[in-house]
Amino acid sequence: MNTIEHLKDAEQFFAICRQLEGKQIGILGHLRPDGDCLGAQMAMHEILTHCGATSFIGLSDDVIALNLQWIAKECVFTKPEAMTVDEYIFVDCGVKSRAGDFAKKLSTPLMSIDHHISGEKFARNNFFYPEWAATCEIITDYLYQERWRISSRTATALYAGIATDTGRFSYSATTARTLFLASQLALQGANPHQIFVEIYQNESREKFTLMQRFLSSLKFYNEDTICIGRITEQDYIDTHTASEDTEGFVNYPRAIKGVRIAGIVYDREEDKTRICLRSDEPALRLDLLAAKFFGGGHTCAAAFTVSDTYEKFEKTLINELEIHIKAFSKEHNSASTDNIL
Numbered sequence: 001m002n003t004i005e006h007l008k009d010a011e012q013f014f015a016i017c018r019q020l021e022g023k024q025i026g027i028l029g030h031l032r033p034d035g036d037c038l039g040a041q042m043a044m045h046e047i048l049t050h051c052g053a054t055s056f057i058g059l060s061d062d063v064i065a066l067n068l069q070w071i072a073k074e075c076v077f078t079k080p081e082a083m084t085v086d087e088y089i090f091v092d093c094g095v096k097s098r099a100g101d102f103a104k105k106l107s108t109p110l111m112s113i114d115h116h117i118s119g120e121k122f123a124r125n126n127f128f129y130p131e132w133a134a135t136c137e138i139i140t141d142y143l144y145q146e147r148w149r150i151s152s153r154t155a156t157a158l159y160a161g162i163a164t165d166t167g168r169f170s171y172s173a174t175t176a177r178t179l180f181l182a183s184q185l186a187l188q189g190a191n192p193h194q195i196f197v198e199i200y201q202n203e204s205r206e207k208f209t210l211m212q213r214f215l216s217s218l219k220f221y222n223e224d225t226i227c228i229g230r231i232t233e234q235d236y237i238d239t240h241t242a243s244e245d246t247e248g249f250v251n252y253p254r255a256i257k258g259v260r261i262a263g264i265v266y267d268r269e270e271d272k273t274r275i276c277l278r279s280d281e282p283a284l285r286l287d288l289l290a291a292k293f294f295g296g297g298h299t300c301a302a303a304f305t306v307s308d309t310y311e312k313f314e315k316t317l318i319n320e321l322e323i324h325i326k327a328f329s330k331e332h333n334s335a336s337t338d339n340i341l
């Protein structure tokens with residue numbers, strides 16, 4: 001019989017948290033925080049407060065995306081540089097440097113909770129589950145096992161983190177356990193419809209003007225199995241938008257029938273191009289492709305930055321993608337035969 005498997009180290013997780021009574025803790029997430037990062041930071045803040053610690057939620061100069069601001073509307077953020085703390089806890093941060101330049105200088109932090117397949121065990125205690133859909137899913141599992149009652153605000157933030165990292169419960173990492181844990185959050189006050197409206201029906205008109213530009217930039221390669229769109233600095237200026245307004249754009253080329261790898265290119269700074277890739281096939285291992293260019297991410301969502309203009313890099317990128325699709329398709333074919341039921 002199929003049963004839901006819970007994490008085995010919940011006790012260890014709470015034991016560490018309980019030892020932090022009376023301590024000052026910094027909770028750091030990655031730059032350009034997404035729903036999963038914010039939800040995990042907020043949940044850790046509530047857990048640590050329960051345990052008698054004083055914690056600070058870190059946020060660098062980044063602006064939180066408009067449709068996520070409501071999650072954190074009662075949050076007090078502190079610049080990581082301005083924190084005076086005894087220990088740091090990292091959430092949703094595959095590698096320490098994803099939390100920004102400040103984090104690079106820190107010594108080995110107390111704890112990391114993460115699910116990025118390209119992640120590293122860089123903390124003294126690593127709660128690292130790359131097969132899990134969201135960092136918020138990991139934390140929710142711990143809370144569930146502990147039968148911990150949480151505020152509806154935190155339940156909402158955790159639900160939003162899981163909902164966004166799973167593409168509204170649709171990406172390949174979504175399991176029965178994901179849905180079960182989300183239902184537990186709904187029981188604790190998360191309102192799925194309200195969260196959907198706040199996140200997905202709260203877009204600015206300017207974002208849509210930017211999206212029109214993005215959609216008209218789409219180019220197809222490799223017999224239409226690769227589709228790449230592009231956002232330039234000029235696009236942001238002309239449409240009065242910023243980088244957080246591109247959230248979700250890559251899902252459009254990804255949704256086109258026959259497209260196996262979708263990408264979005266950001267070239268806002270001269271000689272610096274960021275490429276974000278998406279796929280629906282875990283076997284395509286986009287994390288490994290990104291790692292070739294010193295980037296990382298998940299099997300189906302990865303990103304990297306190169307020191308080149310896109311004009312110069314485009315050929316290399318397409319070439320690498322074509323080679324990669326060919327090399328990893330073999331594995332995909334055998335995997336799909338195994339999973340025929």
Ligand SMILES: [Mn+2]
Pocket residue numbers: 036037092115133134135165
């Ligand atoms: Mn995440």
